[in-house]
Amino acid sequence: MTPDNLNTATATNAITYLMRNYVAYNAWANTTLINWLRTYPEDVLDKEVRSSFSGIKPTILHIWQTQAYWLSVIKKEAFEPEGEFEGSIEDAFATLIQQSEEFSAYVHQMTAASIEENNLVVNPWFNCDFANFEYIQQVMNHSTYHRGQVTTISHHLGLSGAPMTDYNYYNIFGKKKDSQ
Template sequence: MQQVTSLSPMTSLMQNYANYNLWANDRLVNWLRTKPEEVVQREVPSSFPSIQKTLWHIWEAQQYWLSILRKEETAQSYSECNGSLEDTYSGILAQSKELADFVGAMSGDDIHNTTLIVSPWFQSDFQNFEYIMHVVTHSTYHRGQITTIGRNLGFTDAPMTDYNFYNVMGKQERN
């Protein structure tokens, strides 16, 4: 059933997309919690050398982009993955919720306003919805890497985290 909303289509889409990111990260983490810790932390050839380190990267990238959306000072360096695996799981989920809550509270104007970024790597002055799309797409990319790393480690039961699956089935799970 289609929900009727007074939000602009773009605002509604961005809020849905941020909620999807939280849902997908939650499904992934809950799946990984069923796996042996030493396997989740095992180093393998990949852009980030373990599942835990890939999760850590997603978490830090989401923190960075949330600080951009909040127009806060951003840390421009990434830290070494430290802490327990459970700290990583809890941290990425708390941060994903923080991102979803922030996007959920953004007005249509906030979604469409531009934010200037000047960093050592790039400069941009895009509308905020572009940054929201980027952070969720970035997380999705790395969730796919985690699934592939897991497959190479013998995990054959990865959860479905596709956006369409969220829209069809995932929203019902959240209610």
């Protein structure tokens, strides 16, 4: 999409535009949150708190692993779950950013037809046969939900000044003019 029509869906269908914009937003939001977290000492970030996950690192790992699973679904590749993560919190941060960028790059190269194509998912938890754009929307929404949890966990750790990572904020201030 060219910069002169960046804010409209005229160059491609609306679903394709939205999915490409949403995965770019997700990568931006994850990077923005991680860059803020990196301003604090690792020993603070590694502390455990009472939450749905025991801290920032497990929540970041969950976001990354869920994105990796859904990307494998969209690519129609076998998912190979990671073993026990042995890396540092910085390793988790770097991996989430890399995985988010990979997800974005993949969706940006998909055709409109492949974004709208149905994709059968059979796994131990559920079976469904939805269009790929619904899976993309699901995982981006899931990541947004857990970024909120990271912000809440951060507040419990006494951290302040979490960045604004809302979708509209991205559209107004965070979007690169050449990202579409």
